[in-house]
Amino acid sequence: MKDVTVREFDAQDNEADREQLLAAFLDIWNAEENLRFLSFTLRPFEKDIVRGWLESHKDQGGRFLCAVEENGRVIGICIAKIDPVEGFEIHGLGVRPGFKRRGIGRNLLERTIDLAAGLGFKSLDAAVFADNPAMLRLLLSLDFLPVGMDFRKRADGADILRLRRRL
Numbered sequence: 001m002k003d004v005t006v007r008e009f010d011a012q013d014n015e016a017d018r019e020q021l022l023a024a025f026l027d028i029w030n031a032e033e034n035l036r037f038l039s040f041t042l043r044p045f046e047k048d049i050v051r052g053w054l055e056s057h058k059d060q061g062g063r064f065l066c067a068v069e070e071n072g073r074v075i076g077i078c079i080a081k082i083d084p085v086e087g088f089e090i091h092g093l094g095v096r097p098g099f100k101r102r103g104i105g106r107n108l109l110e111r112t113i114d115l116a117a118g119l120g121f122k123s124l125d126a127a128v129f130a131d132n133p134a135m136l137r138l139l140l141s142l143d144f145l146p147v148g149m150d151f152r153k154r155a156d157g158a159d160i161l162r163l164r165r166r167l
């Protein structure tokens, strides 16, 4: 991961972070090869809706860790959803097409695990569509274990596998 740094974006209170993250999120989440692994509806994410999420993400417990190239381009995003009662969940992970298999997804997940541990959580959860072997392999290699399934959650009927990593 030469020349790539990971930092947290504050899209709620920092306008530059918000605009950069909005553009990157739409590029990455709506990319044809990514969308079916990130969308329950299989419909692209709309700019105005995503902007609304970003404007209040901290109020909802959302945290954004981003992999950033030296030139400032965001090439990977991991979203954590933190609730002091419900727990710590990985809400989404996406890497820009053309930048996969370079360790970016693993690095973002490792940083997110560190964040959960640093906040004193004893476990963190992830949910993955069952037809996503790349993410499943990545999570299993980081010691996440299956804890349950939700059936027919995506528009085309795909199931969701829930996994948990103990800390």
Ligand SMILES: CC(C)(COP(=O)(O)OP(=O)(O)OC[C@H]1O[C@@H](n2cnc3c(N)ncnc32)[C@H](O)[C@@H]1OP(=O)(O)O)[C@@H](O)C(=O)NCCC(=O)NCCS
Pocket (backbone or CB within 6 Å): 033, 034, 037, 038, 092, 093, 094, 095, 096, 099, 100, 101, 102, 103, 104, 105, 106, 107, 127, 128, 129, 132, 133, 134, 135, 137, 138, 141
């Ligand atoms: C899943 C995803 C985030 C992985 O990111 P990445 O940066 O390419 O992953 P890494 O380079 O860190 O790979 C780590 C490990 O993941 C697994 N992996 C990643 N891509 C894989 C693929 N295409 N096929 C099989 N295993 C894969 C491998 O175990 C890999 O380790 P290895 O390279 O030593 O074999 C990326 O493919 C992506 O953005 N996919 C679309 C969105 C998505 O599925 N998000 C998850 C939603 S829950």
